[in-house]
Amino acid sequence: MTDGDAGKDLQRRLLSEYYGSLSDEGRNGRKVAYMFVPGNVVELTRCFDMLPVYPEINALQCGIKKMAGDLILRAENLGYSSDVCGYVKNDIGLMLSDRKSPFGVLPKPDLLVCNYSGCNTFVKWFEALAHFYDAELFVLDIPYLREREAAKEDVDYIVAQLEELATVCARISGVPFDRGRLRRTLELSMEAERLWVEALKTAQSHPSPYDAYFEAVFYMAPLNILRGTEGCVEYYRLLLEELRARQKERRGPVPEEKFRVVFEGPPPWPHFRSFWELFKRWGVCGVASTYSKVGGLFDQGILHDPAQPLESIARYAMNCYTNWNLGLRLDLLRRYVKEYEADAVVIHSTKSCRSFSVGQADFREVLVKNDGIPTLMVESDLADPRYYSEAQLKNRIDAFFESLSHRRLLGG
Amino acid sequence: MAFARESVADTSLSAVRTWKEGHPAGKAIGAFPVYVPTELIQAVGALPVWLFGAGGSIDISHADSRIQSFVCSISRSTLELGLTARLGTLDGFVFPSICDVARNLSGVWSRNFPETFVEFLHLPQNRDSASAVPYAIAEYRRLLNGLSRLTGRPASEADLRAAIESHNANRRAAQDLLAVRRETPWLLDAWESYLLLRAGATMDRDAHTQFLRNAVAAARRRGRKEKDRLRVVLLGAFCEQPPIDLIRAIEEAGCYVLEDDLLLGLRWFREPIPADGDPLRALAEAYVTQSPASSVSHYRGRRKQDDLPASIRAIGATGVVFCTAKFCEPALYDQVLYKERLEAAGIPYVHIEFEEKMSVFETVRTQVETFVESILFE
Numbered sequence: 194m195t196d197g198d199a200g201k202d203l204q205r206r207l208l209s210e211y212y213g214s215l216s217d218e219g220r221n222g223r224k225v226a227y228m229f230v231p232g233n234v235v236e237l238t239r240c241f242d243m244l245p246v247y248p249e250i251n252a253l254q255c256g257i258k259k260m261a262g263d264l265i266l267r268a269e270n271l272g273y274s275s276d277v278c279g280y281v282k283n284d285i286g287l288m289l290s291d292r293k294s295p296f297g298v299l300p301k302p303d304l305l306v307c308n309y310s311g312c313n314t315f316v317k318w319f320e321a322l323a324h325f326y327d328a329e330l331f332v333l334d335i336p337y338l339r340e341r342e343a344a345k346e347d348v349d350y351i352v353a354q355l356e357e358l359a360t361v362c363a364r365i366s367g368v369p370f371d372r373g374r375l376r377r378t379l380e381l382s383m384e385a386e387r388l389w390v391e392a393l394k395t396a397q398s399h400p401s402p403y404d405a406y407f408e409a410v411f412y413m414a415p416l417n418i419l420r421g422t423e424g425c426v427e428y429y430r431l432l433l434e435e436l437r438a439r440q441k442e443r444r445g446p447v448p449e450e451k452f453r454v455v456f457e458g459p460p461p462w463p464h465f466r467s468f469w470e471l472f473k474r475w476g477v478c479g480v481a482s483t484y485s486k487v488g489g490l491f492d493q494g495i496l497h498d499p500a501q502p503l504e505s506i507a508r509y510a511m512n513c514y515t516n517w518n519l520g521l522r523l524d525l526l527r528r529y530v531k532e533y534e535a536d537a538v539v540i541h542s543t544k545s546c547r548s549f550s551v552g553q554a555d556f557r558e559v560l561v562k563n564d565g566i567p568t569l570m571v572e573s574d575l576a577d578p579r580y581y582s583e584a585q586l587k588n589r590i591d592a593f594f595e596s597l598s599h600r601r602l603l604g605g
Numbered sequence: 606m607a608f609a610r611e612s613v614a615d616t617s618l619s620a621v622r623t624w625k626e627g628h629p630a631g632k633a634i635g636a637f638p639v640y641v642p643t644e645l646i647q648a649v650g651a652l653p654v655w656l657f658g659a660g661g662s663i664d665i666s667h668a669d670s671r672i673q674s675f676v677c678s679i680s681r682s683t684l685e686l687g688l689t690a691r692l693g694t695l696d697g698f699v700f701p702s703i704c705d706v707a708r709n710l711s712g713v714w715s716r717n718f719p720e721t722f723v724e725f726l727h728l729p730q731n732r733d734s735a736s737a738v739p740y741a742i743a744e745y746r747r748l749l750n751g752l753s754r755l756t757g758r759p760a761s762e763a764d765l766r767a768a769i770e771s772h773n774a775n776r777r778a779a780q781d782l783l784a785v786r787r788e789t790p791w792l793l794d795a796w797e798s799y800l801l802l803r804a805g806a807t808m809d810r811d812a813h814t815q816f817l818r819n820a821v822a823a824a825r826r827r828g829r830k831e832k833d834r835l836r837v838v839l840l841g842a843f844c845e846q847p848p849i850d851l852i853r854a855i856e857e858a859g860c861y862v863l864e865d866d867l868l869l870g871l872r873w874f875r876e877p878i879p880a881d882g883d884p885l886r887a888l889a890e891a892y893v894t895q896s897p898a899s900s901v902s903h904y905r906g907r908r909k910q911d912d913l914p915a916s917i918r919a920i921g922a923t924g925v926v927f928c929t930a931k932f933c934e935p936a937l938y939d940q941v942l943y944k945e946r947l948e949a950a951g952i953p954y955v956h957i958e959f960e961e962k963m964s965v966f967e968t969v970r971t972q973v974e975t976f977v978e979s980i981l982f983e
Binding site for chain 1: 671673676702704705706709713715717725727730731733739743744747900903908910932934938939940941944945
């Protein structure tokens, strides 16, 4: 496979099968568990034949498909403030529109699993869904990671809650908890995660065979949606094969890789393509990104482990990017700059996601003033198209890369 | 009242400096709202000091380069106070897990003040779990160990019990003060009780308890007459503090505020915490089982919005004034659910948004007057 179509085709097929399984006919009596991407416990819910629905992913899809603006307005008409997260409002808007998503009508939740990892808004979001759907809510409390190693007390706390969650899932689904099945599912997750880590590392070559921000967000989709399945493992096998082939042929996402950049923050989904173009025209290639780690910091050695089923789920949940404290996040950015030989850091600060954005301005202070790493910070939003000002962004991006070009010319 | 007003307006913490002069080895520890078990701070011989922002009294310049403009005032002004050395008398800071901003602020704080003791306290959000109490105990022990190292003074069980008793008495006095307002609102305005409670942010707990008891007695002696006003509950999930003149404007527009959630952390528990068993367990159990409805902690058992209409009727209030800080996500999410339940129960409400810097209250006054008239003259 050298043209990349096999991976893309498989992803399309797998996702289409996934959305098909959510339809009235596709569910076939199976129960539906809503959950978030960071720190999700899909391996556990799969043991109870429960179908996962990810409201964040629905929201980003609505962003890409230009549906978010209208859905957000619907939620604001219900009383949501213009100052709260656009993902939440998108999801409330979807609910008010009879859950008609770009991929068909989504099912109502039988259980809301609020895997509260790195985002307090998650709790408020699912409290709202529990209210409107009158659905059962399980808040899986994930302590914030303050030191590089998770404290034993934190892991014990999560494991105890996972046992309680398993009891809830068994009650709702009527399927008993099979720990052997959990181990087999975790095996598949671990295998896909290993392959993904290998894929991520290919960006260390010059040129990078792919954009580790703008393309990685699509490559990471199966890991966020289909983890714990054989299809997911197969996808990453094909992806790695494809990236290695590109690597060999020295093919990258831009005709000539002029600037290698580490990206911090989520992309502006409603303007994804035009935002990417603003960088492409300068020959920018993302070589590492933090957004592609919101679903798990697998490249930092945090993998699911069938030998320690619930403990590894607990450690995984604590080790999602926005659940790392700011010191750990800053060190990671610095490491990425070094390991991926980046020329600069670009921070896309989004109003919706305070979990991501509060602290980013402080990162810039350190990166620029202490470390001498050129850093650009721009602002818009991940979901709300009203906060995207193309002219302003273009000015700032152009000025930044122009100055980097000058610096390079002068041998700086 | 004059003392309370002066103490609240003083962002340079001179009351804390005075306390330290009297306690040469004593440390002072800042606690960010909404709730921190300040008993632990007191038990190591330190003075807990609540951080309530700058209330619009200073310009934000240094904090602008660290925190974006779409973030709430209290985080920006608190950081500005720190960056301009106005909090220099504090020896440490505790940030609880109330929201993403407060959590990340703890990281910004650690980075900008690397020599200072900074703790992020993860209060259990899954209070229905059997593991919530053991987890809270572990968190409290971790915090207590850090505080002991900082002060050089380990806390004995007796120290912890004494701190619990002192806090119980203080919370009792606060409840008594608020009961005066709830039962005879013409004797005590909400802006007054707010100032009296908030004066405790920088005071020794026992001294504040005495101060509140005197205030309760003085309020009861007042000869004020009842007026024809609308009885309301004021809800704002107040981490960020509204301008005092905003509370006055709401009252002067024709409201008696029977209850509010201002300074909730200073009076978090209605019932006393048992001081006779294992003190850390008692504090943790109290948090898990007795915490009040709040936007910053996930409800336990029943959804808090379901209980709102009955709790309003139970105290004889007619309506609700929502007063949310701009950009405060927990409050802004909850008010949608609260409003839904109020509408279903036929309880009227009005919604005001504020920022620390707000200085003109005419619009609020008109808005609340219209609200009051629409009900009183219906």
